[in-house]
Amino acid sequence: MSTPVYQRMAVIGCGLIGSSVARAARTSGAVGEIVVYDADPAVRARALELGLADRAEDTPAGAVAGADLVLLATPVGVIGAVAEALAPSLEPGATLTDVGSCKAVVAEAFARMQRADVHAIPGHPVAGTEKSGPDAGFAELFQNRWVILCPSPKNASEAVERLTAFWTRLGARVECMDATHHDLVLAVTSHLPHLIAYNIVGTAADMETVTQAEVMKFSAGGFRDFTRIAASDPTMWRDVFLNNKGAVLEVLARFIEDLHMLSRAIRWDEGDKLHDLFSRTRDIRRGVIDAGQETPEPNFGRDRK
Amino acid sequence: MSTPVYQRMAVIGCGLIGSSVARAARTSGAVGEIVVYDADPAVRARALELGLADRAEDTPAGAVAGADLVLLATPVGVIGAVAEALAPSLEPGATLTDVGSCKAVVAEAFARMQRADVHAIPGHPVAGTEKSGPDAGFAELFQNRWVILCPSPKNASEAVERLTAFWTRLGARVECMDATHHDLVLAVTSHLPHLIAYNIVGTAADMETVTQAEVMKFSAGGFRDFTRIAASDPTMWRDVFLNNKGAVLEVLARFIEDLHMLSRAIRWDEGDKLHDLFSRTRDIRRGVIDAGQETPEPNFGRDRK
Numbered sequence: 001m002s003t004p005v006y007q008r009m010a011v012i013g014c015g016l017i018g019s020s021v022a023r024a025a026r027t028s029g030a031v032g033e034i035v036v037y038d039a040d041p042a043v044r045a046r047a048l049e050l051g052l053a054d055r056a057e058d059t060p061a062g063a064v065a066g067a068d069l070v071l072l073a074t075p076v077g078v079i080g081a082v083a084e085a086l087a088p089s090l091e092p093g094a095t096l097t098d099v100g101s102c103k104a105v106v107a108e109a110f111a112r113m114q115r116a117d118v119h120a121i122p123g124h125p126v127a128g129t130e131k132s133g134p135d136a137g138f139a140e141l142f143q144n145r146w147v148i149l150c151p152s153p154k155n156a157s158e159a160v161e162r163l164t165a166f167w168t169r170l171g172a173r174v175e176c177m178d179a180t181h182h183d184l185v186l187a188v189t190s191h192l193p194h195l196i197a198y199n200i201v202g203t204a205a206d207m208e209t210v211t212q213a214e215v216m217k218f219s220a221g222g223f224r225d226f227t228r229i230a231a232s233d234p235t236m237w238r239d240v241f242l243n244n245k246g247a248v249l250e251v252l253a254r255f256i257e258d259l260h261m262l263s264r265a266i267r268w269d270e271g272d273k274l275h276d277l278f279s280r281t282r283d284i285r286r287g288v289i290d291a292g293q294e295t296p297e298p299n300f301g302r303d304r305k
Numbered sequence: 306m307s308t309p310v311y312q313r314m315a316v317i318g319c320g321l322i323g324s325s326v327a328r329a330a331r332t333s334g335a336v337g338e339i340v341v342y343d344a345d346p347a348v349r350a351r352a353l354e355l356g357l358a359d360r361a362e363d364t365p366a367g368a369v370a371g372a373d374l375v376l377l378a379t380p381v382g383v384i385g386a387v388a389e390a391l392a393p394s395l396e397p398g399a400t401l402t403d404v405g406s407c408k409a410v411v412a413e414a415f416a417r418m419q420r421a422d423v424h425a426i427p428g429h430p431v432a433g434t435e436k437s438g439p440d441a442g443f444a445e446l447f448q449n450r451w452v453i454l455c456p457s458p459k460n461a462s463e464a465v466e467r468l469t470a471f472w473t474r475l476g477a478r479v480e481c482m483d484a485t486h487h488d489l490v491l492a493v494t495s496h497l498p499h500l501i502a503y504n505i506v507g508t509a510a511d512m513e514t515v516t517q518a519e520v521m522k523f524s525a526g527g528f529r530d531f532t533r534i535a536a537s538d539p540t541m542w543r544d545v546f547l548n549n550k551g552a553v554l555e556v557l558a559r560f561i562e563d564l565h566m567l568s569r570a571i572r573w574d575e576g577d578k579l580h581d582l583f584s585r586t587r588d589i590r591r592g593v594i595d596a597g598q599e600t601p602e603p604n605f606g607r608d609r610k
Contacts, residue, residue, distance in 0.1 A: 126526045129603035145525055185519050188509045190526025196501055199567055201586040203560045204493045214490050216596040218431045220450055221495025224599045225530050231590035234583035241571045252568055255508045262504055263557055266546045278539035281506040285536035291521040294529045298434035300605040
């Protein structure tokens with residue numbers, strides 16, 4: 001086992017992502033000691049039972065005392081409040097980061113803390129599943145996935161490099177970008193897909209002329225993939241949409257505009273327009289597979305037992 | 306091996322579905338002999354190389370001669386023309402069926418044939434992957450999937466029972482319904498999901514402010530699942546939308562209406578509305594899994610090696 005990147009990591013919030021970071025940090029030896037806090041006492045107890053941490057603390061301030069890495073893994077809507085509450089308790093020289101899906105609001109919250117002696121670097125591992133809670137996490141979640149860091153010009157480069165080394169040890173690849181650009185990229189690759197998935201599942205459930213039993217039985221024609229995404233954590237996703245409003249509404253407006261074009265092409269029998277789009281989208285799929293972000297197995301391999 | 310359900314099956318069109326039916330029929334012993342035809346000579350040759358059939362014929366009429374089961378597995382846009390061309394060559398007493406995703410147009414085409422001595426029963430196996438062509442097929446594709454048959458009042462019940470026995474032998478479950486109702490159900494569970502997936506991949510590709518490389522790298526946040534569906538066969542799907550126009554446009558209008566509601570909820574910070582929908586959709590996911598149409602594994606198990 002090589003030298004730990006940080007001596008003590010405090011994880012605030014022990015859901016899917018927080019618990020996966022704890023597991024991966026333990027497995028990889030990226031940190032010496034792990035302390036956790038969760039607002040829910042039952043989750044704190046469960047985290048200890050699962051062996052995710054060396055200690056669980058009853059207060060966030062207790063958890064961050066003496067930690068040289070503090071990782072906020074709460075829903076993005078409360079990251080600002082948590083950062084504010086923790087500000088006086090952070091160790092001088094500590095690195096503060098998070099795993100939230102929106103980065104501009106986190107960058108603003110970190111700036112408001114006025115702790116020039118803390119390396120506050122917003123972060124976002126682009127990884128996850130539709131499951132929630134400490135039992136859903138696993139150490140391999142970040143393997144070959146991208147983590148986006150959004151350092152400010154004030155951050156010392158050594159601090160950014162150290163946090164990069166931490167995530168690399170967990171199996172991830174790291175890219176730095178501006179928080180506003182992050183929010184636009186993720187609006188396209190994550191937030192809009194989730195909104196669309198939630199919406200189509202809702203539309204299907206509300207049909208008067210098709211029963212829910214029929215929707216479920218005949219879902220293998222495409223619908224079932226959307227239900228997976230639409231099973232994601234409701235609180236987390238409510239917060240995402242409310243905290244990346246500008247980019248989400250912009251991308252959504254484009255999506256609806258394009259959809260009206262397709263609708264018109266169907267109505268007026270413009271088969272060539274449909275065929276052109278449907279051919280172009282195949283190349284993107286190839287690119288996603290080539291980028292190592294997807295398995296090339298047909299249908300995720302689920303029909304071939 | 307139990308007795309074959311049909312003595313000789315002719316498969317017209319040897320893509321993903323046609324070749325999977327041939328494989329499954331062979332494996333299960335559901336038919337005695339298999340004859341194939343495909344409009345593309347290279348596909349006919351490949352079908353023989355793959356051992357999918359006992360014979361390949363150079364004309365559709367040659368393929369159906371002497372067959373007591375004729376299965377049309379072409380894109381749905383040409384099923385009508387193929388049925389018309391084949392009408393004089395079908396054996397008296399033969400069963401004619403298809404695997405197209407739209408059933409009202411097929412029911413009309415079969416009715417136009419005026420062959421009262423042929424059991425013409427439109428069918429649709431709700432199964433598939435994003436891959437195309439004879440190499441993409443596999444015998445297990447129909448295991449535990451639903452096949453919808455849309456018999457007319459003129460069909461003899463013995464003929465429907467025999468076709469049901471055939472699909473059951475291939476591992477599928479069979480349900481009968483009216484062709485118009487089929488088209489509405491599938492508009493919800495298959496056609497709209499594909500349209501949405503194609504559209505979002507197009508929208509993402511057309512962003513000027515986000516590069517295609519970024520879209521691919523950060524696709525693990527949800528987008529990549531849509532690229533899978535949007536990699537489906539362009540010709541097949543163009544035909545589906547043009548041949549189920551009424552139901553697709555109706556369901557699409559509802560979807561857009563619901564999306565505008567969500568858009569407004571985001572703009573006006575109505576978090577409760579978002580949370581309510583996002584909680585409701587989780588139950589549908591549970592239903593899809595309980596209906597045996599999906600694996601409960603998180604993220605299709607693809608991150609956990």
